[in-house]
Amino acid sequence: MTKQEIVDVIKKNIADNLDDIDVKDIDPTKSMKDYGANSLDIIEVVSCSMRDLDIRIPRSELADIGNIDQLADKFLENIGKK
Amino acid sequence: MNRVGIEKINLYGTSMCLDLGDLAVARGKDPQKVAHDYLITTRSLNPVWEDAVTMGANAALGMLTEQDKKDIGMLIVGTEGSVDFGKPISTNIHSLIGLGPHVRNYETKFACYSGCAALDTAVNWVASGLNKGKKALVIATDFSRKHFNLLEEFVMGGVGAAYLVSETPKILEFETAKKGTWTTDIYDTFRPTAVDEVGNNEVSLFSYMDAVTGSYNEYLAQNTDTVDFNTYFSYFVYHTPFPGITYQAHRTLCRDHAPKKKPELQDDFDRRVTPALRFAKRVGSCYGASNFVGLASVLMSKPDIKEGTRIGFFSYGSGALGEFYSGKVLPGAHEIVKAQKIDEALDARRRCTVAEYEATENLRETYIENPNFVPDTSLLGGWYQKHYAGSGLVVLKEVKDFYRTYVRA
Structure with missing residues (x-):
């Protein structure tokens, strides 16, 4: 799986969970908070993305990640690990 | 193994509250968004003459008969807001509610799991049969610290909760x-x-x-x-x-x-x-008492x-x-919880202004780790005289050379 595919999964889950946001308008260099996400929205996006990507890592390790691109990097490191 | 479960339950949601809508306005936030995101309407607020000891004791005293006190063989108190690093507040509560000299007691600590850690020990003791017919009193009691102008300020609160755990449960069997x-x-x-x-x-x-x-x-x-x-x-x-x-x-x-x-x-x-969520919406953060508060809420909300x-x-x-x-x-179970009149007690709390809340928390902070003080009972429009005097509620009377004196008001 490529990083771009991971970014696309995250973007899809952001669009699914936040109101009035289109996938094509999401900039990966930004934080989800820039799009109005609160802490619980972010947890949901992270959880759904991990499920879609079949990744299991402690969510607590993801809490301080700054932007969507960095979240994708963290997911990429853990693809295939169980 | 013995059957084991809850025979009695009570909550003590303090004697005052702060409306989260008032706090939102004072902090420049949208009251409706605060209510929607956190699902809290009011948070409990202690006057300076109450703390984790008084809340725990008041929760227990509100449900125990004299016979119950004789039947209790163990008291465990879960808290992350103890008033001493060595002496457990179970000892203060033990004497305040009048338990016998052979009642084992101690305090458990694990942040908000503390109440369930206390419960787990009591449940295992009763289930094992080593209780020899005796009952366990389990208390969870916690109160927030000061968080002015922080996001966390909207998720603060406090409550004391008590379970009587026995092999003859009447509310819930584990x-x-x-x-x-x-x-x-x-x-x-x-x-x-x-x-x-x-x-x-x-x-x-x-x-x-x-x-x-x-x-x-x-x-x-x-x-x-x-x-x-x-x-x-x-x-x-x-x-x-x-x-x-x-x-x-x-x-x-x-x-x-x-x-x-x-x-x-x-x-x-x-x-x-x-x-x-019935009662948590009114007391705010429930800390170690959370599951106790939730159970009381379900049973109160569902008469059938x-x-x-x-x-x-x-x-x-x-x-x-x-x-x-x-x-x-x-x-x-519903009737037993209803008889505790928890809603009515929460209704009777004094609604404080944001200024009163801030003054109370600022004063409380000056008492922490202070070896000598007498809680000022003249504040808050005579609330002590109106609500406490002669009520039998447990209050902190004074701290002298770090020795804390609690009395029934």
């Missing part, structure tokens, strides 16, 4: 063989000094979801039943650092075990989770609740540990 625990070593929220309550809320929210997933999966592994998430549990009592988090907790378990579209999820949440109704509980303590366990409702 399914002792069904329990799942999950733990990890992290710093999410913690209290490194007598003043600070610090940490990273994002990490705590994320860890909470790891814990609900991990403990529920272990609950399934320890359970010989085939569990259909949609039908096995009639209600869920999720830990409530703030009631709004329970939606995410339920969504997390649903995603793994019974996927639902948003409208279905909302319906399921309204039906099986919202009844557990049937014998055998299964309730799933999730307890979470920062640090961190999550536990999922279950119990079944016993006949007459």
Whole structure:
């Protein structure tokens, strides 16, 4: 799986969970908070993305990640690990 | 093994409150958004003559008869707001409620899991038969520290809660063989000094979801039943650092075990989770008393609740540990909880202004680690005289050379 595919999964889950946001308008260099996400929205996006990507890592390790691109990097490191 | 469960329950939601709408306005936030996100309407607020000891004692005194006191053989108090690092507050509470000299007592600590740690020990003691017919009094009592102008300020609160645990339960019987625990070593929220309550809320929210997933999966592994998430549990009592988090907790378990579209999820949440939020919405953060508050809420909210109704509980303590366990409702449970008049007591709290709340918290802070002080009972428009004097409620009278004196008002 490529990083771009991971970014696309995250973007899809952001669009699914936040109101009035289109996938094509999401900039990966930004934080989800820039799009109005609160802490619980972010947890949901992270959880759904991990499920879609079949990744299991402690969510607590993801809490301080700054932007969507960095979240994708963290997911990429853990693809295939169980 | 003995049967074991809860014979009595009571909550003490302090004597004052702060309206979260008033706080939102004072802090320049949208009151409706605050109410929607956190699902809190008011938070409990202690006057300076109350603390974790008084709340715990007042919760217990509100439900115990003289016979109950004779029947108690163990007292365990869970708290993250103790007033001493060595002497457990169970000793203060033991004497204040008048228990006998042979009642073993101690304090448990594990952030918001402290109440369930206390409960677990009591349940095991009664189930084992080593109780020799005696009952256990389990108390969870906690109160927030000062968080002016921080995001966390909207998820503060306090409450004391008490369970009488026995082999003749009348409210809920625990399914002792069904329990799942999950733990990890992290710093999410913690209290490194007598003043600070610090940490990273994002990490705590994320860890909470790891814990609900991990403990529920272990609950399934320890359970010989085939569990259909949609039908096995009639209600869920999720830990409530703030009631709004329970939606995410339920969504997390649903995603793994019974996927639902948003409208279905909302319906399921309204039906099986919202009844557990009745009192948490009024006291705010429940800390270690959270599951106690949730159980009382379900039983109060459902007058027609049937014998055998299964309730799933999730307890979470920062640090961190999550536990999922279950119990079944016993006949007459609603009436027993209703008789405690918890709603009426919360209705009778004094609604403080934001200025009064700030003055109270600022004064309380000057008392912490102060070897000598007498709580000022002249404040708040004579609230002590109106509500406490002659009531029998336990209050802190004075601290002299660090010795704390509690009395019945």
